[in-house]
Amino acid sequence: MNPRDAQPEVRATPAVEPADARVRRPLFRKYFLALFAAVVLPLLASGAIEAWFGYRDQRVLLDQRLRLEAQAAASKIQDFLDGIRDQMQWAVQLPWTDGGDERHRFDALRVLRQVPAIVDLALVDGAGKERLKISRVGRDVIGSGLDRAADPAVAGARSARVWHGPVRLNRGSEPYMTLAVAGNRAAVGVAVADINLKLIWDVISAIRVGETGAAFVVDRNGRLVAHPNISLVLRGADDETSARLKALQAAVQSPGGGSITTRNIEGRTVLMAMAPIAGAQWMVFAEQPAAEAYAPISAALWRTGILVLAGAFFATLLAFALARRMSGPIRVLERGVASIGAGQFDHRIRIATGDELERLAARINAMAKELALSQERSERIGRLKRFLSPQVAELVESAGKEDLLGAQKADVVVVFCDLRGFTAFSAKAEPEEIMRVLGEYYDALGAIIMRYAATLTHFSGDGLMVLLNAPVPSPDDPALRAVRMARDMQNAVQGLIAAWAAQGHRLGFGVGLARGIATVGRIGYEGRHDYTAIGRVANLASRLCSAAEDRQILVDQAVATAVSGEIALDAAGTRELKGFGDSVAVYAIAQGRAEPSAALPGPESAR
Amino acid sequence: MRRRTLIALLAAGASPAALRAQSAKKAIVGFVSWWPPEMASHLEALRGGMRDLGYAEGRDIEFDGHFTSGNRERTQELVQWLVRRNVDVLVVSTTPVAHIAKKATSRIPIVMAPVADPLATGLIASISRPGGNVTGLTSFGPELGDKRLELLREMKQGFRTLAFLGSSADPNGATYFRELQSAAGRQGVRIVAEFVNGPAGIEARIFDGFRKQGAEAVFIQPIFFGHHGKIIPLAVAAGLAVVGQYAQFAEAGGLLAFGFDDLALMRRAAYYVDMILKGASPASLPVEQPTKYLLVINATTARRFGWSIPETLSIRADRIIE
Numbered sequence: 001m002n003p004r005d006a007q008p009e010v011r012a013t014p015a016v017e018p019a020d021a022r023v024r025r026p027l028f029r030k031y032f033l034a035l036f037a038a039v040v041l042p043l044l045a046s047g048a049i050e051a052w053f054g055y056r057d058q059r060v061l062l063d064q065r066l067r068l069e070a071q072a073a074a075s076k077i078q079d080f081l082d083g084i085r086d087q088m089q090w091a092v093q094l095p096w097t098d099g100g101d102e103r104h105r106f107d108a109l110r111v112l113r114q115v116p117a118i119v120d121l122a123l124v125d126g127a128g129k130e131r132l133k134i135s136r137v138g139r140d141v142i143g144s145g146l147d148r149a150a151d152p153a154v155a156g157a158r159s160a161r162v163w164h165g166p167v168r169l170n171r172g173s174e175p176y177m178t179l180a181v182a183g184n185r186a187a188v189g190v191a192v193a194d195i196n197l198k199l200i201w202d203v204i205s206a207i208r209v210g211e212t213g214a215a216f217v218v219d220r221n222g223r224l225v226a227h228p229n230i231s232l233v234l235r236g237a238d239d240e241t242s243a244r245l246k247a248l249q250a251a252v253q254s255p256g257g258g259s260i261t262t263r264n265i266e267g268r269t270v271l272m273a274m275a276p277i278a279g280a281q282w283m284v285f286a287e288q289p290a291a292e293a294y295a296p297i298s299a300a301l302w303r304t305g306i307l308v309l310a311g312a313f314f315a316t317l318l319a320f321a322l323a324r325r326m327s328g329p330i331r332v333l334e335r336g337v338a339s340i341g342a343g344q345f346d347h348r349i350r351i352a353t354g355d356e357l358e359r360l361a362a363r364i365n366a367m368a369k370e371l372a373l374s375q376e377r378s379e380r381i382g383r384l385k386r387f388l389s390p391q392v393a394e395l396v397e398s399a400g401k402e403d404l405l406g407a408q409k410a411d412v413v414v415v416f417c418d419l420r421g422f423t424a425f426s427a428k429a430e431p432e433e434i435m436r437v438l439g440e441y442y443d444a445l446g447a448i449i450m451r452y453a454a455t456l457t458h459f460s461g462d463g464l465m466v467l468l469n470a471p472v473p474s475p476d477d478p479a480l481r482a483v484r485m486a487r488d489m490q491n492a493v494q495g496l497i498a499a500w501a502a503q504g505h506r507l508g509f510g511v512g513l514a515r516g517i518a519t520v521g522r523i524g525y526e527g528r529h530d531y532t533a534i535g536r537v538a539n540l541a542s543r544l545c546s547a548a549e550d551r552q553i554l555v556d557q558a559v560a561t562a563v564s565g566e567i568a569l570d571a572a573g574t575r576e577l578k579g580f581g582d583s584v585a586v587y588a589i590a591q592g593r594a595e596p597s598a599a600l601p602g603p604e605s606a607r
Numbered sequence: 608m609r610r611r612t613l614i615a616l617l618a619a620g621a622s623p624a625a626l627r628a629q630s631a632k633k634a635i636v637g638f639v640s641w642w643p644p645e646m647a648s649h650l651e652a653l654r655g656g657m658r659d660l661g662y663a664e665g666r667d668i669e670f671d672g673h674f675t676s677g678n679r680e681r682t683q684e685l686v687q688w689l690v691r692r693n694v695d696v697l698v699v700s701t702t703p704v705a706h707i708a709k710k711a712t713s714r715i716p717i718v719m720a721p722v723a724d725p726l727a728t729g730l731i732a733s734i735s736r737p738g739g740n741v742t743g744l745t746s747f748g749p750e751l752g753d754k755r756l757e758l759l760r761e762m763k764q765g766f767r768t769l770a771f772l773g774s775s776a777d778p779n780g781a782t783y784f785r786e787l788q789s790a791a792g793r794q795g796v797r798i799v800a801e802f803v804n805g806p807a808g809i810e811a812r813i814f815d816g817f818r819k820q821g822a823e824a825v826f827i828q829p830i831f832f833g834h835h836g837k838i839i840p841l842a843v844a845a846g847l848a849v850v851g852q853y854a855q856f857a858e859a860g861g862l863l864a865f866g867f868d869d870l871a872l873m874r875r876a877a878y879y880v881d882m883i884l885k886g887a888s889p890a891s892l893p894v895e896q897p898t899k900y901l902l903v904i905n906a907t908t909a910r911r912f913g914w915s916i917p918e919t920l921s922i923r924a925d926r927i928i929e
Contacts, residue, residue: 109922116899136900139753173734173893198898231882234893236735
């Protein structure tokens, strides 16, 4: 039977649906996780390492650079003060005489002209008397003779050549400082200048630390002297700002002069370093916005972030592609296996991935082919077993010798047997009882027929016909085999008959055997074949069976000849058998006598 | 590349472009000067200062400038108009305008550019922390009286009498006069003074009066800046040497000017406008005092009136006009 014709609907509706929705952990997710881990984790690790070492290197670099910037800024501020000091030196060149004030006045005026930051310039002679005071906005005072020997500016300059006063606020806003310079001899006296420190703004605002960083100056009392944001300076004495500046100063000094990250006075997070100005005892702070200072590290982090994103994207793509590559063929396999499982053995899975999946598909295809063959075979064997004993059926099937079943002439032994008194029994017994008796009867006979590998041609009611030496030749002499089988049958059924008798059923059993050439082969129609033997020998065996009495096994001349010497026979004379005339020599298998018997007695002796 | 972007972003935090993005509107700067339209260069200097700070006129900023020639009513109307217009900053020149503006609004920031003595007239609480909505630049011009007298005395031996032309419309008139008087007392000089209510009152009669009282020079209160083209010929005609605060007085035929660079002050006012537009409170923006002083002497005028220019003066002078 062709499965294609039997189940055409299997192809249209596969028994198993594609099971994506029900998959607990899809391939895509597994691949994605694996690839993500493979791509992104190293990226993250390298990014973290880069950021960490980048930060450390950058920190060291920044520290050095910021300190240099602070020193550079400090030296610029120092230059500003030194420039004023150098100009002031011109006013302390000439010794004082009683009337030589005019020369000094010109010197002082020149200094004032040269240095816009000087608001007032006083000249004190060697004796500490103020001889001259030139002012930019106020009145000049000439020859006041004021004794300024005790003035700390004068005293300081006399002892150290240069004296820097503390920063003070003009009108509570502008930072001013007194700077005193002594000449190289005591006689030339001292120049004392009031300096408007607002003018440092030109210097400080020109200083750039990095790209947007700046510098600012704080005096020894924590007061802002100079800052690019001039308003912060002009805000003057502000306890809050001063406290903040002092805290900054302390913070920067604590790590041994290194730079620190902190909030500056404007509240921005900056990196800050400091350098001192010795003479004025000021501090110059250089600051750079942290965001700018750490920009390279930020850039590295950005890079890593983007790489991680790209990696994740790549992993997704790859996972998707791989999962598709896998799940596509797997789905094809799944559908194929479902179809094959549903009995569609001619289904072929087509996968051309060139990998293990293709091999698996080929295996499954081969399996389907084998399944188809084996199903066909088992169907054939099933059919053969209807008339052949299982081993013969297997033999015929496996050897592919079904042509054995073809029509031919063969030397066969036909065995007929039936029960005596069955018609009477069946007429009065209950159907269940009849079927039980028949069941016991056939169980017993079937086992024996199988044991002797005989071919059952047909049975009807209580009679059955068995063939030996066809379609497969008997391994030993068929006649001898048939007689032995018949004797076993008789013994077995007699046992049953004794039991049935105990149940009140009077039954007997007779067997007839004949040997000869018969036409053997399959008869029947599509799906319902039997194997049978047609010929004189079959009829003879039937007649002999009919002629046999209970317990009796009757054989014809051919059988008797074949078994003589092996089996004890009793000549039963000639019988008149329908269709065979009246001179058929019949022998009965001797009962209760041991084998081997004597020579086959001739029919004559029975006569 | 990335770093640059980052820095550009950081830098943008302080640029007018970012300001524009934040407020998404043009800033309007009102400008009112008591001085006459002849001083239009002041507004130009302010504009230049804003340009230097990165503002583009028409895109980021708009100016609404007015010169009132000392007309109080007109000044009040203009200030009120600008307050109603809700300008972002009000820049005012001279003390009278500052007072009018302060009276008109306590909300709109006012930038003085400049005002002679904001402390004396109560415009601000202190130089370092103005405390209200007024901040800006001060000249402390009256305090230069001593120096001006000293310079005049150096130029003429036996200089005796100085005339003062003040404004009765400006509270600083009294401040100038007081400072000048105390300086005159210290230096043994006599002061004769006349106060007029606005430049319209300046007539030849006044200078003749000064001359008759023995004055050799006249100091013109800076409030009359811009009218020097009218004043100086009148004074010269009366035989008086003119002393002023701004260089223009010397340039226009006066004897000397000692004070400040007015254009530099106006340009500096842009700093305050910028800070205020960026959100700084005028209350905590310290008032700036002048750092640079300017002495300009007109040698021609000096010769004409018989004034000498001694070497001590020529060393001091920033400019001597021959």
